[in-house]
Amino acid sequence: MPANKKYLSSPGQKVLKVSAALLGGYMVTSALHLFLLLFLDKKTVLVTMFFSTYILWAVLMIFAFLAKSGWKIWGWYLLISLIFFSPFLYRMLFR
Amino acid sequence: MNLRNYNIYFHTHTISGIIITAVLYVIFFAGSFSFFKQEISNWQKDTPGAVNGNLNYDQIIDSVGRKYNLYGREVSLYSQPHSAKVNVYVSDSKDTVNNKDAGSFFYLNPQTFTMQDYQTSYDLGEFLYRLHFLAQIKYPVGYYLAGGVAFIFLFALLTGLLVHWQKIVSNFYIFRPWEKLKTVWTDLHTALGVISFPYMFVFAVTGAYFLISYPLFTKPVTATHFNGSQDSLYAALGYGGHDFELENKRVGKTIHVNDFVKQAKEKWGSGVSINHVEVINYGDQSMQVHIAGLADMKKKFTSSGELVFDAEGNILKHTDPSASSSYTDVVQNLIYTLHFGSYGGYATKILYFLLGISGCVVIISGVLIWLVARDKKNIPEKKRKFNFWLANIYLGICLSMFPVTAAAFIAVKLNPEGGMSYIYKFYFLTWLVMSILLVARRDLYKTNRDCMLAGSLIGICVPVVNGMMTGNWIWNSYKNGYHDILLIDMFWIMVSVGAFICWRLIVKKHEKNAALTPATAPATNVAASL
Numbered sequence: 001m002p003a004n005k006k007y008l009s010s011p012g013q014k015v016l017k018v019s020a021a022l023l024g025g026y027m028v029t030s031a032l033h034l035f036l037l038l039f040l041d042k043k044t045v046l047v048t049m050f051f052s053t054y055i056l057w058a059v060l061m062i063f064a065f066l067a068k069s070g071w072k073i074w075g076w077y078l079l080i081s082l083i084f085f086s087p088f089l090y091r092m093l094f095r
Numbered sequence: 096m097n098l099r100n101y102n103i104y105f106h107t108h109t110i111s112g113i114i115i116t117a118v119l120y121v122i123f124f125a126g127s128f129s130f131f132k133q134e135i136s137n138w139q140k141d142t143p144g145a146v147n148g149n150l151n152y153d154q155i156i157d158s159v160g161r162k163y164n165l166y167g168r169e170v171s172l173y174s175q176p177h178s179a180k181v182n183v184y185v186s187d188s189k190d191t192v193n194n195k196d197a198g199s200f201f202y203l204n205p206q207t208f209t210m211q212d213y214q215t216s217y218d219l220g221e222f223l224y225r226l227h228f229l230a231q232i233k234y235p236v237g238y239y240l241a242g243g244v245a246f247i248f249l250f251a252l253l254t255g256l257l258v259h260w261q262k263i264v265s266n267f268y269i270f271r272p273w274e275k276l277k278t279v280w281t282d283l284h285t286a287l288g289v290i291s292f293p294y295m296f297v298f299a300v301t302g303a304y305f306l307i308s309y310p311l312f313t314k315p316v317t318a319t320h321f322n323g324s325q326d327s328l329y330a331a332l333g334y335g336g337h338d339f340e341l342e343n344k345r346v347g348k349t350i351h352v353n354d355f356v357k358q359a360k361e362k363w364g365s366g367v368s369i370n371h372v373e374v375i376n377y378g379d380q381s382m383q384v385h386i387a388g389l390a391d392m393k394k395k396f397t398s399s400g401e402l403v404f405d406a407e408g409n410i411l412k413h414t415d416p417s418a419s420s421s422y423t424d425v426v427q428n429l430i431y432t433l434h435f436g437s438y439g440g441y442a443t444k445i446l447y448f449l450l451g452i453s454g455c456v457v458i459i460s461g462v463l464i465w466l467v468a469r470d471k472k473n474i475p476e477k478k479r480k481f482n483f484w485l486a487n488i489y490l491g492i493c494l495s496m497f498p499v500t501a502a503a504f505i506a507v508k509l510n511p512e513g514g515m516s517y518i519y520k521f522y523f524l525t526w527l528v529m530s531i532l533l534v535a536r537r538d539l540y541k542t543n544r545d546c547m548l549a550g551s552l553i554g555i556c557v558p559v560v561n562g563m564m565t566g567n568w569i570w571n572s573y574k575n576g577y578h579d580i581l582l583i584d585m586f587w588i589m590v591s592v593g594a595f596i597c598w599r600l601i602v603k604k605h606e607k608n609a610a611l612t613p614a615t616a617p618a619t620n621v622a623a624s625l
Contacts, residue, residue, distance in 0.1 A: 002468050003109065007102035030315055037320050042331050046316070047423040050430055053312055054303045058250045062257075065107050066100060088319050 009070070016070025024077030025060035029053050031084035038087060101258065108254035111247050112461050113485075118229070118244045120458045120493040122302075126227035127451030128500065130436050130444040131586070133177035134579040135220030139507045141565045142179040142204075143577035150174065150181065150205050152352040152372055158208040159183060164194050165377040167341050172372045174205075176437060177579060180216075181205050189341040189376060217515035219507045222522065223500070228306060231519070235310075242306025249299035256292060259285055276608070277467045280460040287453045287460075294450045301434040332427075336403075336412075337373075342381040346406050350374070352384065359386040359402045366391040367400060367416050382406040390416040392438050397428035441582065459493060462486055463539075483537075490542050491533035492526075497550035497594070499526045504557045504587065508564050540605055547598040554591035558584035 009017060033053060037045050060077070067073035082089075128135065137143055155172060159165065167190035173182040180202045188194035201212045229237035259266065267289060270282045313328070321328045329335045356369055371387035383403055390398035400416025420428075432438055436447040466486040470479060499522060506521045507513065513521075533542045561584055562568035569588075572581040 003102040003106035004098075007099045008106055026311070030312060033312070034315060034319050037316065042320070043333070043423050046328075046332055047426045049312055049316075050304050050308070050426060051300045053308075054246060054249055054300050058246070058253055061250050062104075062107070062253060065103050 013070045016074060017064050017067065020067070020070060020074045020077055021061035021064035024074055024081075025057045025064060027081040028060055028077050028084070029057040031081040032056070034088065035084040104254045104257040108251055108258055109465060111251040111254065112458075113465055115244045115247050115251070116458055116462055117489050117492050118240065119248055120455055120489075121229070121496065122227050122241060122244065123451050123454040123458065124493070124496050124500075125223045126298075127448045127455075129220075129224040129227050130447050130451075131583065132220040132224045133175055133179075134582050135223070136218045137177070137179050137579040138561070138583040139218045139220070139511050140179075141511065141567065141580070143567075143572070143575070143580050152356055154208065155181065155183075155203060155205065156350075156352055156374070158210075159185065159203070162210065163196060163198070164188070166190055166194055166345070167379055168194075168198060168377050169337065170374045170377055174370060176370075179204075183210070190343065214516075215512070215514045217518060218511075219503055219518060222503075222515075222518045228302075231523075238306045239310070242303050245299050245302035245306065249296070249303065252292065252295055252299055255288060259289065263289060276604070277464065280463045280467075284457055284460040284464060288457045291450045291453050291457065294447075295454055297433050301430050304430060305434070333423075337375055337385075339376070339381060339383075341376050341379050344380045346378055346380055346382060350378065350382075355384045355402075355404050355408070356386060358404075359388060359400075362402065362413075363388055363390075363400060363416060366394060380406050383411065388416050392440075395420075396438060397425050397432055399424065399428055455493075459490070462489055487537055487539060487542075488530075488534050490539055491530045494542055494546035495526060495529040495533055497546055498553050499529060501550050501553035501557060501587070501591075504583075505553065505560050508557070508560045540601075544598060544601050544605070547594050547601060551591045551594035551598060554587045554594065557587040 167188035169186040171184040185198040187198045228241040367388040369388045373385040375383045386402045388400040398416040401414045403412040
């Protein structure tokens with residue numbers, strides 16, 4: 001049988017959650033790895049990225065769909081990626 | 096289990112799965128055949144016997160040198176495991192004044208030293224290999240589409256595992272082939288899905304890495320950490336070292352690549368096979384010879400040895416393939432080894448093939464569960480119609496691949512030198528026509544039944560046609576030790592017999608069902624038509 005409708009999101013929430021899953025999840029994943037590259041051994045991180053990026057991103061997708069509110073999960077994902085990306089943002093703006 | 100979470104896993108698993116179905120099936124089906132890429136090539140061209148690293152490099156470079164002035168070029172000679180030919184790449188020369196002819200990629204037969212370009216030597220092995228990442232669609236659209244599907248597949252795998260998590264042990268032992276069809280598919284889907292989960296997980300991750308890493312992760316990393324220079328990124332990964340200036344002074348003596356290879360063999364011992372020899376800035380004083388080798392798989396799971404000489408024969412760099420590898424070396428090699436199934440010989444490849452085909456079964460049974468679960472009275476007629484058509488089109492495209500691929504084996508045997516355009520025309524046209532016919536019939540049961548039967552009947556002809564065309568009947572191949580040709584013939588016999596048994600079971604089951612439920616069927620009554 002199909003999943004029970006009462007647990008599924010409204011259309012507006014769906015758009016938010018799908019975008020948070022794909023785009024937000026990607027932003028957090030890449031920002032985190034770029035951040036790690038700053039102070040860990042570059043080659044180790046780069047090689048680990050071969051698989052860690054996709055696994056992390058897929059897990060973040062699941063969290064996005066589990067979230068109560070699409071707005072909230074977008075907020076979290078934006079905040080986290082902003083924190084990890086801030087060194088690069090700083091460099092882009094002030095150097 | 097938390098009921099809300101369960102329903103979310105269920106729903107996201109269903110939706111992500113149903114979106115990627117057709118493409119994923121093509122990837123799995125063509126990919127399963129790709130494990131035997133070289134064997135299919137050798138079978139089609141009737142060139143038994145692999146090169147296995149015992150090449151006369153001097154003679155090869157000699158014959159390449161008759162076609163190209165090699166001075167200042169990069170000459171790369173690579174032989175894939177089980178291949179009967181050498182992949183040759185000749186770059187443009189760095190001496191842009193005196194040596195202007197453009198370089199190229201081609202294949203060389205190490206016995207006859209004849210060369211053949213990519214288009215004309217294109218074979219069914221190459222075709223199926225490229226089909227499995229949709230390379231026939233304009234670059235990079237096909238690559239990215241296949242990579243995106245691989246990633247969504249990873250998501251579907253994880254959510255699928257979460258759905259079944261609580262019953263993973265108890266359901267593992269449940270298989271009820273004599274129950275109604277919906278139950279059979281559900282059992283198939285979960286049991287095979289769980290068994291092949293680790294395998295599919297590896298393929299989802301590595302597949303995504305091969306195809307979409309470049310735009311998604313390589314580019315941002317290059318921009319933020321390597322000042323936009325991809326070369327320095329590759330250098331950090333240990334890939335570079337191929338680009339250095341020409342000195343514009345010729346080496347006085349003749350170059351004997353065989354001597355360099357011999358030195359490498361002496362250093363590494365007989366267990367190591369040389370798979371790649373490159374000469375950079377050929378004939379110049381800045382020349383370098385790179386020799387790459389792999390340790391015996393029985394001794395070491397992943398390895399990559401490299402020996403670099405300068406023009407004088409001094410060793411510039413040495414990595415012993417048998418020495419212990421670092422974490423990064425292992426990962427860099429493993430990602431290929433695991434995806435290509437290039438360890439453990441034919442046993443691994445056959446197992447991988449079976450797991451790949453069970454992936455196809457999981458995909459199709461998933462679609463059928465999805466369809467039947469929605470074929471209820473409370474679902475609006477319009478939606479049910481849409482669902483039926485989607486499943487109808489998916490099944491038509493997917494299942495027809497089996498007889499079409501079998502027919503393609505016969506087609507290339509009748510015309511082994513047809514090259515790229517012949518294979519494209521034959522494969523895509525028959526596939527299109529067959530899909531349209533099956534979809535137009537609007538009968539999922541008949542689609543399934545007839546594809547099984549057609550594939551099995553055409554498949555059994557494959558070894559027969561091969562025997563008639565080349566005289567390499569299976570007993571002759573066996574006697575002469577043509578393992579690769581024998582493998583493909585035996586493979587089709589097994590597959591055909593298997594498919595024939597499936598066909599019998601499908602028909603029997605259907606007849607039994609039809610006897611039990613008299614046809615009250617409106618046009619969209621899916622359960623009756625299956």
